[in-house]
Amino acid sequence: MENFKVYELSEFTSDSDFPFFIQYGRHEDSLSVHSHRDFSELTIVLSGEACHIVEDEKMTVKKGEVFIVHGDTKHGYLDTHNFRICNIMFREEYFNLRKYDISRMSGFQALFYIEPGLVKNHHFTGRMSLEKEEFEKIKAEIAVMNNEYKLKKEGYKTLLISKFMEILVTLSRIYRLSSDENEKKILPLQLGEVITWIEKNFRQGLSVEELSKKAGYSQRHFLRIFKETYHMTPTEYINAIRIEYACSRLRETEESVTDIAYDCGFRNMSYFYRVFKEKMSMTPQKYRKSI
Structure with a gap:
C-alpha cells in the first residue's frame, strides 16, 4: 500500500467552477489502491x-450497497465479479451541506461522516444496503444525472445539484446497515442521532458526559470517535454551530450582542468573545459593521 495513485478532480473534469463529476465504471480487473x-x-x-x-x-461489497469515500482515505478493489458501480465525485465545500436541514438528519451524519470514519479507523465493515425498490429508484435517479452530465443542456448544473441533494436526502431517510451482529456495538446511526440532537439543542448547556451517555459509549471512546469523525472535539463542534447561529442573528436582527450570545447558549461573555474571534477573526461588533 506504499505506492498508490492520488487522483485529483481535475483529471475527470476541467470545469473548476463546478467541482462535480459522475461516471459509470465496470471493473473486470482489480482497481489498485488510490x-x-x-x-x-x-x-x-x-x-x-x-x-x-x-x-x-478488506470487506465484500455487492449490488445495492452504498458508501462514501472521503479524500484522505486509501481504497481499491480486488476479486471483482461482474462488478459495476456508479461514482459521484464532488467537493463537499461546494455544496455547503451544513446550511441545509439535511445536516440535522441522523442518517445523513451516519452515511456521510460517521461510517467512513469508522471504516477507516476502527475496522468497521458495515455498509448501507438498499432494498430492491429503493435500489431501482436510486438507479433511475443516477441515470438521469449521468444523461444530464453528458448532454450538458441549459441549466444542467442546477438540475444535477438538485438531483444530487435529492439522492442524499433519500439515502439519509432510509439509512440502514448490512453488517454482522457483532458490529452492532458501534452503530453509525446511534452516533448520528447524537449529532442531530446537538444540532437541534445547541442553545442548551451540553456536556460531554451527557452526550456520551446518549451515544451509549464511555466518555473516552465517545471523544475518540467524535474527533476522528469530525476532526474537532464535541465542545468545538457545539461552539461552531453557536457561532454560525450568532452570525446569522448579527446579520438579520438588531438585537444586542449580549442577548445574541445568551440566546446561542453562551453564559459567559468573555468566553463568547474569545470563541467568536477565534472563528471569525474579528469581534461581533466588527462583524456586524462589515456586513
Missing part, C-alpha cells in the same frame, strides 16, 4: 461484488 486529493466519492454498487480495500481493512 486516494483522492481534493474530492469525496459517493459509490452505488449496481451489480456484482468485489473485495473493497479501505486502508488496511
Whole structure:
C-alpha cells in the first residue's frame, strides 16, 4: 500500500467552477489502491461484488450497497465479479451541506461522516444496503444525472445539484446497515442521532458526559470517535454551530450582542468573545459593521 495513485478532480473534469463529476465504471480487473486529493466519492454498487480495500481493512461489497469515500482515505478493489458501480465525485465545500436541514438528519451524519470514519479507523465493515425498490429508484435517479452530465443542456448544473441533494436526502431517510451482529456495538446511526440532537439543542448547556451517555459509549471512546469523525472535539463542534447561529442573528436582527450570545447558549461573555474571534477573526461588533 506504499505506492498508490492520488487522483485529483481535475483529471475527470476541467470545469473548476463546478467541482462535480459522475461516471459509470465496470471493473473486470482489480482497481489498485488510490486516494483522492481534493474530492469525496459517493459509490452505488449496481451489480456484482468485489473485495473493497479501505486502508488496511478488506470487506465484500455487492449490488445495492452504498458508501462514501472521503479524500484522505486509501481504497481499491480486488476479486471483482461482474462488478459495476456508479461514482459521484464532488467537493463537499461546494455544496455547503451544513446550511441545509439535511445536516440535522441522523442518517445523513451516519452515511456521510460517521461510517467512513469508522471504516477507516476502527475496522468497521458495515455498509448501507438498499432494498430492491429503493435500489431501482436510486438507479433511475443516477441515470438521469449521468444523461444530464453528458448532454450538458441549459441549466444542467442546477438540475444535477438538485438531483444530487435529492439522492442524499433519500439515502439519509432510509439509512440502514448490512453488517454482522457483532458490529452492532458501534452503530453509525446511534452516533448520528447524537449529532442531530446537538444540532437541534445547541442553545442548551451540553456536556460531554451527557452526550456520551446518549451515544451509549464511555466518555473516552465517545471523544475518540467524535474527533476522528469530525476532526474537532464535541465542545468545538457545539461552539461552531453557536457561532454560525450568532452570525446569522448579527446579520438579520438588531438585537444586542449580549442577548445574541445568551440566546446561542453562551453564559459567559468573555468566553463568547474569545470563541467568536477565534472563528471569525474579528469581534461581533466588527462583524456586524462589515456586513
